[in-house]
Amino acid sequence: MAANGDSFEQSQRRPGAKDKQNGKSTDSLLIDRRLRDKEERLSLVLWRRPVTTLHYFLLETLIKLKELTLKLWQRRGSVLLFLLVCSLFSVAYSTEGGHQEYVKYLEKKFLWCAYWVGLGILSSVGLGTGLHTFLLYLGPHIASVTLAAYECGSTNFPEPPYPDQIICPPGGGVDESISLFSIMSKVRLEACMWGAGTAIGELPPYFMARAARKSGADPEDEDYEEFEEMLEQAQNAQDFVTRAKLGVQHMVQKVGFFGILACASIPNPLFDLAGITCGHFLVPFWTFFGATLIGKAIIKMHIQVGLTFLDFDLDENWLSWIFEKVVLIMVCYFVISIVNSMAQSYGKRLQQQRHSEEKTK
Template sequence: MAEHVADCELPQRRAGSKEQQNGKFADILSPSERKQRDKEERMGLVLWKKPVLTLQYFLLEALITLKQWTSRLWQQRGTVFTVLVLFTLFSIIYSIEGAHQKYVQYLEKKFLWCAYWVGLGILSSVGLGTGLHTFLLYLGPHIASVTLAAYECNSVDFPEPPYPDQIICPPEQVAVEGSISLWAIISKVRLEACMWGAGTAIGELPPYFMARAARLSGAEPDDEDYEEFEEMLEQADTAQDFATKAKLAVQKMVQKVGFFGILACASIPNPLFDLAGITCGHFLVPFWTFFGATLIGKAVIKMHIQKLFVIITFSKHIVEQMVSLIGVIPVLGASLQKPFSDYLEAQRVKLHHRGGEGTPAGENWLSWLFEKVVIIMVCYFVCSIVNSMAQSYAKRLQQQKYSEEKTK
């Protein structure tokens, strides 16, 4: 009888312990289990699951971030005042009529054009949720359009950037067909590509400064990538999977080789380079060693490799071969080949279109589809920023809750 009573009480005790884990006695979980549970709760805070709560947390986190930036600007008020004075002087010079206006306007166009590509480069690598793949969406198509125009016009003498709404062949084409050189096209898009590469290098700075500040202060930063980096260092001797081994290889190269190791990692398309910034900050690599190698690697070496690949891919004879190969596909070949041929023909017409000559042929479904893909990717990028900031605020609440529990 006593044994039967004991057996009946056992499930009740287990249920009671489970309730304690979900209630105020949840601290019986190990720190790693608790961290994993909190991470899973934060990852579930997304717009398509909890839109109202996600937007609420996003706005609160945005207010906190704005307050922090305002405080930092106030601490650097001398620098801010100097910048405002210079901006005011430039505005006065800009508004005064005179012979200098053409130089001011030229500098303005160049500055805005460079700032546009630098901004796109920063968006590609800054790490706000997911990076906006601005090379595929903007720089790659721009290089491709310049390449197609150069081969069609047999010249690169169309307007200097920033271009008008459409690139137009020069009125007098003195060059013979086939005379356009690969180097001429590379030189034509060098400014945009280098500015974009410089932007990607700037986007790698936040992880570096975060890891460096954490190492100097001894405090644990509120960043999951840095926590993953420390866990990876702890498991360096027991790592088995390929991804961890690859990350460790990058970390060891950067740590041991220094400037040239960073340069090598930054000079090739490398999805693991995000780890280099954290590694350099953690091991207190000097700023100019890290940023100089990253800037040279991304804005000079890597960009010339990527430019060369796009230019060769979109050279006239290779494009024509690709379109002809599409027609070889059984059953669907002819139907798929026609829209690509129509698209290329529309681009050729655009290049020779002049003002007052009528409107060129409309775009086909390929250009329409590309525009929609760009819109979808930009919207997803914005949603990822909202989700990331909402999850950051949720992490603040979790840390505040734990600190209150420790004080009790």
Template sequence: MAENGAEHELSQRRVGVKEQQNGKFADPSLAEQKRRDREERLQLVLWKKPVLCLHYFLLESLITVKEWTRKLLQQRVMVLAMLLVLVFFSIAYSIEGTHQKYVQYLEKKVLWCAYWVGLGILSSVGLGTGLHTFLLYLGPHIASVTLAAYECRSVNFPEPPYPDQIICPHDEAAEDSISLWTIISKVRLEACMWGAGTAIGELPPYFMARAARLSGAEPDDEDYEEFEEMLEQAENAQDFATRAKLAVQTMVQKVGFFGILACASIPNPLFDLAGITCGHFLVPFWTFFGATLIGKAVIKMHIQKLFVIITFSKHIVEQMVSLIGAVPLLGASLQKPFREYLEAQRAKLHHRAGEGTPAGENWLSWVFEKVVIIMVCYFVCSIINSMAQSYARRIQQKKHSEEKTK
């Protein structure tokens, strides 16, 4: 009986939302006004209007801080519990005793996990545009551990977090062979934490769409508007992208837990709308988050780890360098810096304090460092642009509401 009542309530909400959507999209003047407003907001970027963009960004940041503060004040019990935990660990951290080694071990583990969870959140949370932290941080980290494992014939490096440089262990018997499983086990913690962070980054769209569906209010989010328009045009969709998004939406809606798990378990660029889809169709939270967490932090991460480890295995790397030399005209000139880079990395793995400075890095490492800096700067700029455009949207909505009241 309870399930029938819930289904009836959901069907009534769907009818009401459908009528609201039909009325909204039936007004051509409203659609045209929204299109003009969106084009006007997209012009508000740092490289076109830097002063106004920064001004709006600061105002939107203040509004966001106020909203977060208000929400935290509503969760007094949780905030109090967190404060008590922090006070307890502060006391334990400051008092001398035999427990200090356990406190320091716990501190390192927590900070290490928080670092990778944070990078995972930045990869999928959608602050303007996602920061590709797998390509910039986790992928190179797994690659460096893989290269070190084959060079040292051991994975007995210091426990995470690693020092600035991974150093081959000494005074220990080297293992005869390195298997994929030993390397996977070595990087499992950071990889799973990164995957958990990407799952957490999918929650804001879910909560936004769910709250909008339950309240019947129009959410202040362009991705949700795109989702509604996609549902309106479902029957007449012609392009491949729209049909692919609709296929993902149908799978998530009809198959449920296992549909979400299947979409989250593979590198899927169309998963961006999964949170909105699940929130819009009132999929239970633990069904959505549980499937997303298992898919991204366990299944997908092991697939990505295997790909990186196999790609950077010793014999594969040597074959790739040999193939570079076979490229006509440029092969020899490109092969040399790659070999020098690999030799420099191997020398660093055996470098210890008091043995002098290892060989300097070549232009490949310099280029990679500059690419990382450029991508991080672009990510920061995209956040500023996105928040400035959000404030511009507030101004436009206020202006339209004032015009309606006149």
């Protein structure tokens, strides 16, 4: 592993010395260096350099854990308060008494909401590489509730979290009209929590771009560099996707809250760049997050529930089999992506350290 790490660093040193010997200009040297650095980082993937990639992944994990520990120590007051609250809940949870009924109810509700918020976060994180959990989880859930409502003739079956099977109320028969609004009221909690999760998943790009704008953008950050190039070149671009991205950027920049709300309220694959756009132009946090939360958790949620209600007549067993296989593939993809990304992050640390050492010489 050490030998692979040395080859990575040595491959960075040799071309730089050769460029100086050729007498290239400073700008050319910087461009060449950035291209070489990027190419070397992208080579740190499991299927090309497995040993070095795993080695760097473990080292980056240790660094992240150390940084997290330092941040928690700096906020030790809040951490102690959080631990105190958790201790009180733990005592209430383990102590017998009449309050146990409410404790169990709150526990089920919390876990159920956390489950759907987590799926929503997975659906939006990763700048377009997120797991589409609406198609895999929320959509089928709405369809199963709709099918159960028509089968039972009522929506008066147990509230979530449901058992393995939705049990019809005793007596059966049609005692109410099944409509879009009755189904929507039955799945509103899950859909709202999922929408809130998708809004939370848009925060990392926002904070990244905001911090880069305030402190000076890192010229070697690919995500931020891609965004800057898009802003510079989209004016003369002819392709639809680039112009559509520019349109989203203009709407968010000029209209503000209502522009973000409009973009977040419709199924919009280009909304991935909205967080970077708002962070780049220093849009206030609550303007961005508030509009995103309202758009995704309320407006967009009702639209998607309505569309699912209109097209729920699906072979559930066939779909569930496909969903299981897709989920398994996507989970493997995300694990591999995380390992590669963290290894590349550590490789970038080595490059930055080497460049700093060169400047001091």
